[in-house]
Structure formats: C-alpha cells, structure tokens
Amino acid sequence: MTRALFQLLYFVRSAIAGLRGSPLPTGVSILTIAVATIPLGGLWVVTGNMRALLDQFGSELQLTAFLEPSVRSDEGRSLAAKASAIPGVERVEFVSQEQALERFRTRLGGSALVDALEANPLPASLMVALAPEARTPERVAAVSEALHQIPGVEDVAGGETWIEGYGRALRLVRSAGIGLGSVLALATLLIVANTIRLAVYARRDELEILSLVGASRTYVRVPFLLEGIVQGAIGGLCGVALLYAIFQLAVPQLRDALELFLGWSDPAFLSARNVGILVAGGAGFGFAGAAVAALRTRLT
Amino acid sequence: MSAAPAARVPGPTPRAGGDPLIRLFHVSKSYAAGQFALRDVSVEIKKGELVFLTGPSGAGKTTLMKLLFAAERPSEGQILVLGRNVARVGEAGIPRLRRRVGVVFQDFKLIATRTVEENVAVTLEVIGTPPREARARVFAMLKRVGLQHRRHARPAALSGGEQQRVALARALVNEPAILLADEPTGNLDAELTVEIMDLIAGAASRGTTILVATHDLALVQKYARRVIRLEGGRLVEDLPGGATA
Numbered sequence: 001m002t003r004a005l006f007q008l009l010y011f012v013r014s015a016i017a018g019l020r021g022s023p024l025p026t027g028v029s030i031l032t033i034a035v036a037t038i039p040l041g042g043l044w045v046v047t048g049n050m051r052a053l054l055d056q057f058g059s060e061l062q063l064t065a066f067l068e069p070s071v072r073s074d075e076g077r078s079l080a081a082k083a084s085a086i087p088g089v090e091r092v093e094f095v096s097q098e099q100a101l102e103r104f105r106t107r108l109g110g111s112a113l114v115d116a117l118e119a120n121p122l123p124a125s126l127m128v129a130l131a132p133e134a135r136t137p138e139r140v141a142a143v144s145e146a147l148h149q150i151p152g153v154e155d156v157a158g159g160e161t162w163i164e165g166y167g168r169a170l171r172l173v174r175s176a177g178i179g180l181g182s183v184l185a186l187a188t189l190l191i192v193a194n195t196i197r198l199a200v201y202a203r204r205d206e207l208e209i210l211s212l213v214g215a216s217r218t219y220v221r222v223p224f225l226l227e228g229i230v231q232g233a234i235g236g237l238c239g240v241a242l243l244y245a246i247f248q249l250a251v252p253q254l255r256d257a258l259e260l261f262l263g264w265s266d267p268a269f270l271s272a273r274n275v276g277i278l279v280a281g282g283a284g285f286g287f288a289g290a291a292v293a294a295l296r297t298r299l300t
Numbered sequence: 301m302s303a304a305p306a307a308r309v310p311g312p313t314p315r316a317g318g319d320p321l322i323r324l325f326h327v328s329k330s331y332a333a334g335q336f337a338l339r340d341v342s343v344e345i346k347k348g349e350l351v352f353l354t355g356p357s358g359a360g361k362t363t364l365m366k367l368l369f370a371a372e373r374p375s376e377g378q379i380l381v382l383g384r385n386v387a388r389v390g391e392a393g394i395p396r397l398r399r400r401v402g403v404v405f406q407d408f409k410l411i412a413t414r415t416v417e418e419n420v421a422v423t424l425e426v427i428g429t430p431p432r433e434a435r436a437r438v439f440a441m442l443k444r445v446g447l448q449h450r451r452h453a454r455p456a457a458l459s460g461g462e463q464q465r466v467a468l469a470r471a472l473v474n475e476p477a478i479l480l481a482d483e484p485t486g487n488l489d490a491e492l493t494v495e496i497m498d499l500i501a502g503a504a505s506r507g508t509t510i511l512v513a514t515h516d517l518a519l520v521q522k523y524a525r526r527v528i529r530l531e532g533g534r535l536v537e538d539l540p541g542g543a544t545a
Contacts, residue, residue, distance in 0.1 A: 003428035006428045006429070007428045009431075010428075017414075022413075205409070205412070206413070208409070209409050209410075209422065210422060211395075212369070212371075213398065213399075213422055213423045213426055213470065213474075214395045214396070214397075214398035214423070214427065215422075216395040216426075219395075219426055
C-alpha cells in the first residue's frame with residue numbers, strides 16, 4: 001500500500017474518532033443541518049406541488065379554431081391533421097356542427113331553447129390541446145397565428161389570458177422558491193459554519209499538537225472536512241425524515257381545505273431523486289461549513 | 301521548581317561536533333514597537349550537543365524556542381535550522397522542518413481524547429508511516445521511557461511525570477535531529493525531574509541535538525553541559541560544558 005493510502009486511512013479514522021470523540025458538537029451540527037433542511041425541503045414540497053397543480057390546470061388548457069361554415073366534415077378532419085403538424089400542438093379534435101350543438105344541449109341540460117332553433121348556429125371547430133412546453137404566452141400566440149393561416153379557419157379563441165396568468169403564477173412560484181431557498185440556504189450555511197467552527201475550537205489543542213509534530217494544513221483540515229460531510233449527510237437525512245413525518249401528519253388535516261379551494265387533495269412528497277439531492281445538499285452544507293470553519297482557524 | 305540535586309552527574313558521553321545544526325545571526329524579535337523579546341542574539345549549536353537555555357522569566361527563552369520551530373518569525377536576523385533559513389521558510393516548508401525537530405513543553409500538550417499509544421503515534425501518522433511499523437516503533441519508544449504497560453491509558457489517568465514521558469516519547473519516536481524542550485520539568489518534582497532529564501540526556505548520547513530551556517539552576521549544575529543565559533532578551537553568557545552556570 002502506498003503512503004497516500006495510509007494517509008487517506010488516517011483521515012477516515014481521524015474523522016470517525018473526531019465524530020465519536022466530541023458527541024456534543026457533532027450532535028449540534030447534525031441537529032442544525034436537520035432543522036435547516038426542514039424549511040428548505042418544505043419549500044421544495046410546496047413549490048413542487050404548486051407546479052404540479054398548475055401543470056394539471058395547464059393540461060386542460062386548449063385553443064379553439066372556429067371553421068368557416070362552408071367547411072364540410074371530411075375537410076374539417078383534414079384541417080385537424082394540418083393543425084396537428086403545428087409545433088407545440090399536442091393533439092387536435094375535430095368537432096362538427098352537430099357535435100357542437102349536442103355538447104351545447106348537454107351543457108344546458110336538454111333545454112327547450114335549443115330544440116326551438118330552426119338552424120344550427122354553432123360553427124364546426126378544432127379543439128387544439130397544447131404540449132406542456134408550448135404553454136407560454138409567446139408559443140400560444142405562435143400556435144394561434146399558425147392556426148389562423150390554415151385556409152378554412154375563421155377565428156381562433158381562448159387561452160391567451162389564462163396562459164399569461166399561468167405563466168406568471170409559475171414564474172412567481174419559481175422565483176419565490178429560488179429567493180426563499182437562497183436566503184434559507186445562506187442562513188443555513190452561516191449557522192453550520194459557526195457550529196462546526198465551535199467544534200473546531202473545542203479541538204484546537206489537538207490541532208495545535210498535530211501542527212507541532214509536522215502535520216501540514218491540509219492534513220489537519222481534511223478530517224474536519226470529512227466530518228462536515230458526514231454530519232451534513234446525516235443531518236440532511238434526519239431533516240428529510242422529520243419533514244416526511246410532518247408531511248404525513250399535516251396532509252390529512254389539510255385534505256378538505258385543498259379539495260375545497262383547489263379541487264385537488266393529493267399532494268406528493270419529494271421524489272427519491274429529490275430526497276437524494278437534499279441529503280447531498282446537507283453533505284455539501286456540512287463540507288462548506290467545515291471548510292469555512294477550518295480556513296478561519298489559525299494554526300500555530 | 302525542583303530541589304537542588306546533591307551532586308553533579310556527568311550523564312552519557314556527548315558526541316557533539318561537526319557542523320552546527322542551529323545557527324542564529326543577530327536575531328531580534330519584537331511584538332510591539334520598541335519592545336524586544338529577543339535582541340541581537342547570535343549563537344551556534346553543534347550536532348549532538350545538549351545545551352541548557354537559562355534565564356529568569358521573560359528573558360526570551362520561550363521566544364527563542366518558538367523561533368526555532370517556526371511558530372514565530374524573527375523581526376530581524378537569520379536563523380538556520382538543519383540548513384534551512386527558518387526566517388524565510390514558506391508555509392509548506394514548516395511541516396517538513398517540524399518533522400525533524402521534536403518539541404516538548406512544560407504543559408505536556410497531549411491529546412486528551414487519545415490513548416498514550418495514539419498520542420505517540422501522531423508523529424508517525426503525519427508522515428504516513430505504515431500502521432504496523434508505527435505500532436512497533438511506538439511500542440519500542442514507550443518501552444524506552446518505561447510506559448509500555450500504560451499504552452492504552454488516556455492522559456488524564458497518568459501522573460505528571462508519566463505525561464511528560466509520553467510527550468517525550470512523541471517528540472523522539474521519529475528520531476528527530478533536534479529536540480527542543482521548553483521547561484520540560486517545570487511541573488515536576490525533583491525525582492521526576494531527574495527521570496525526565498536522564499531520558500533527555502540519553503537522547504543526546506544517541507546523537508540528537510538538544511536545547512533545554514529551564515530556569516532551574518540546580519538542574520543545570522547537575523548535568524554540567526553548555527549553558528546559554530538570556531536576560532531581557534539578550535544573550536549574556538555562553539558557558540561551555542563543565543563550567544559553572
């Protein structure tokens with residue numbers, strides 16, 4: 001085995017000894033990261049669910065291309081095929097004049113008013129559903145313009161206003177998430193750095209001795225960085241576990257309110273991938289906190 | 301402070317000679333403008349010498365020691381230790397220097413959370429010595445200082461003399477060219493003082509160059525080695541071995 005490998009083994013053993021040898025500062029660091037992970041993860045759960053909700057609303061969004069009265073049903077179907085080829089269009093449904101009237105009648109609950117009509121006043125139309133990536137004001141305008149260009153299309157309606165609101169809401173959720181997340185992340189980093197710095201301070205005698213017997217700065221600091229990573233990962237994991245417990249307790253209480261106001265009552269927890277990112281983030285915070293603490297510790 | 305021993309003991313025969321391992325050229329150190337901890341000190345110490353550095357409190361003994369293991373930088377002058385100019389050695393060079401210079405302090409400076417064996421082993425660990433080799437060398441060193449049976453104890457369970465022997469074992473286990481001992485017996489009684497000093501003198505007889513800072517004149521007389529005396533930061537006496545301090 002090489003000398004470098006022995007040093008690596010030393011770093012790992014030293015980090016483990018450090019974690020076991022100072023349980024109080026280690027516990028405080030883990031707790032700090034765990035507590036800090038909860039609001040960060042909570043924010044992620046909320047913004048994730050808001051996005052899912054908005055996407056769900058967005059998937060119901062569609063444009064309606066009204067066709068000229070002269071367009072026959074078979075021509076309408078061919079126009080539907082043309083509309084399907086427009087970039088950003090997910091699917092197109094042709095609705096004939098008869099189908100439109102039938103839907104109108106159904107919506108009115110079989111009204112005598114409809115039966116009294118001498119002729120069908122409703123135009124045939126194309127119901128155009130948009131792909132998720134096309135649900136932006138610019139893309140909707142482009143699809144609308146392309147539909148207008150198809151011969152036989154008289155008018156295009158719907159969607160722009162809603163889509164603008166949808167886009168704004170999505171941007172707001174995203175910006176709030178990034179803004180709040182950044183503030184929380186910075187606060188977490190400072191708290192973790194100071195907590196780990198206290199742990200480093202508690203072991204300053206050991207650091208001084210290592211320095212006196214010829215340990216390089218890197219040699220003295222690497223075990224602390226490893227400890228920071230381990231503390232951060234454990235803290236992140238504990239934080240996610242606590243957040244999951246809070247989620248499980250809170251969702252049944254909120255279900256009725258969600259159903260009432262949003263028509264939606266099935267919020268999701270973080271995906272396994274996002275849990276992994278949060279734990280890795282905790283490890284990253286631990287590392288960064290330890291690095292800040294180690295760099296600010298003066299050695300003899 | 302220990303009681304004065306009854307008579308001088310010559311100690312092991314020194315093998316001093318050859319090129320100086322430590323050289324100071326007009327070295328001064330001031331912490332505040334006009335206040336010198338050391339002033340214009342020039343001295344040479346040859347390989348294998350055991351030298352006592354004496355003087356009252358505040359004479360500059362500890363400052364001189366700190367300059368030699370690069371814990372401080374001189375304000376003026378040059379310091380050569382093992383051929384390196386300590387005044388100019390870079391940050392990366394300091395650990396390399398310290399691996400060849402063992403240091404012992406009055407307050408032992410042991411790691412409280414580690415065992416005796418682990419405390420001694422840190423000197424070998426920092427240079428990447430394979431664990432099996434390190435264990436063997438640590439055991440041999442602890443045997444030399446008479447503490448092999450306490451190797452699994454923690455410092456708090458040891459007496460002051462035992463703790464200083466552990467500190468000495470840690471400083472010597474890497475067979476350094478130079479040993480710096482700053483008041484190594486300052487916290488020990490007369491009997492333990494002799495015990496520790498005999499171990500230090502033994503290291504000198506094996507060729508280690510040793511500088512012992514002490515204000516215990518009885519100790520200086522007993523070992524009858526070269527004495528450098530500081531007062532108010534100035535070198536006021538440099539007596540060869542055998543002369544009365």
